[in-house]
Amino acid sequence: xxxxxxxxxxxxxxxxxxxxxxxxxxxxxxxxxxxxxxxxxxxxxxxxxxxxxxxxxxxxxxxxxxxxxxxxxxxxxxxxxxxxxxxxxxxxxxxxxxxxxxxxxxxxxxxxxxxxxxxxxxxxxxxxxxxxxxxxxxxxxxxxxxxxxxxxxxxxxxxxxxxxxxxxxxxxxxxxxxxxxxxxxxxxxxxxxxxxxxxxxxxxxxxxxxxxxxxxxxxxxxxxxxxxxxxxxxxxxxxxxxxxxxxxxxxxxxxx
Numbered sequence: 314x315x316x317x318x319x320x321x322x323x324x325x326x327x328x329x330x331x332x333x334x335x336x337x338x339x340x341x342x343x344x345x346x347x348x349x350x351x352x353x354x355x356x357x358x359x360x361x362x363x364x365x366x367x368x369x370x371x372x373x374x375x376x377x378x379x380x381x382x383x384x385x386x387x388x389x390x391x392x393x394x395x396x397x398x399x400x401x402x403x404x405x406x407x408x409x410x411x412x413x414x415x416x417x418x419x420x421x422x423x424x425x426x427x428x429x430x431x432x433x434x435x436x437x438x439x440x441x442x443x444x445x446x447x448x449x450x451x452x453x454x455x456x457x458x459x460x461x462x463x464x465x466x467x468x469x470x471x472x473x474x475x476x477x478x479x480x481x482x483x484x485x486x487x488x489x490x491x492x493x494x495x496x497x498x499x500x501x502x503x504x505x506x507x508x509x510x511x512x513x514x515x516x517x518x519x520x521x522x523x524x525x526x527x528x529x530x531x532x533x534x535x536x537x538x539x540x541x542x543x544x545x546x547x548x549x550x551x552x553x554x555x556x557x558x559x560x561x562x563x564x565x566x567x568x569x
Contacts, residue, residue: 353474370406440471502539
């Protein structure tokens with residue numbers, strides 16, 4: 314293929330448009346940037362529509378091998394075009410346009426440990442929690458009541474490729490609660506006012522750790538839907554932890 318050097322070229326404009334949520338929603342596509350992330354998408358066998366790469370940047374043998382494994386013919390672009398598409402400085406020279414997936418509650422059959430986030434607002438937190446889930450071998454992520462868009466570029470980047478390997482279900486809160494109770498999963502809520510200290514609590518498999526959003530936490534109604542709520546003791550002046558940090562502490566504590 315000829316090297317694309319114009320920012321007005323249709324494939325380049327198509328890729329740039331995917332920086333917008335509206336276009337991602339309409340097309341069912343999202344951007345995956347960087348050698349590691351694109352490699353994980355390929356390894357996990359996600360459907361890739363197209364790949365743009367800058368030959369002058371993508372020079373390592375690993376990167377070249379990655380290109381050779383693609384089922385679609387990659388499009389070479391100039392360094393300036395790649396820089397116009399990249400979400401960060403010093404891009405690694407490869408961007409893939411990947412088809413999104415939508416997993417339903419009914420598809421989740423057997424698991425041991427999972428996380429449910431209610432209306433998370435920070436895409437970096439969602440990606441980081443996915444990465445932590447991989448570290449402790451948690452199985453499923455549930456995103457309840459909207460919040461962060463799953464395929465936001467920051468979620469994809471912060472997940473460090475875990476997004477391509479963990480089932481992620483987006484569902485209304487009440488529908489999730491009904492499904493969870495039928496499956497007899499232990500719902501573990503989090504609250505600063507909970508009486509159960511996380512250090513003393515032993516979860517029953519299968520369990521789901523449920524956390525509220527960054528600003529408000531779980532509402533009283535959401536907490537009451539849980540089988541138990543646990544607290545993280547705060548010794549200093551701050552009243553709460555970052556959502557991803559709290560999730561990390563609890564996941565490591567409960568991993569068994």
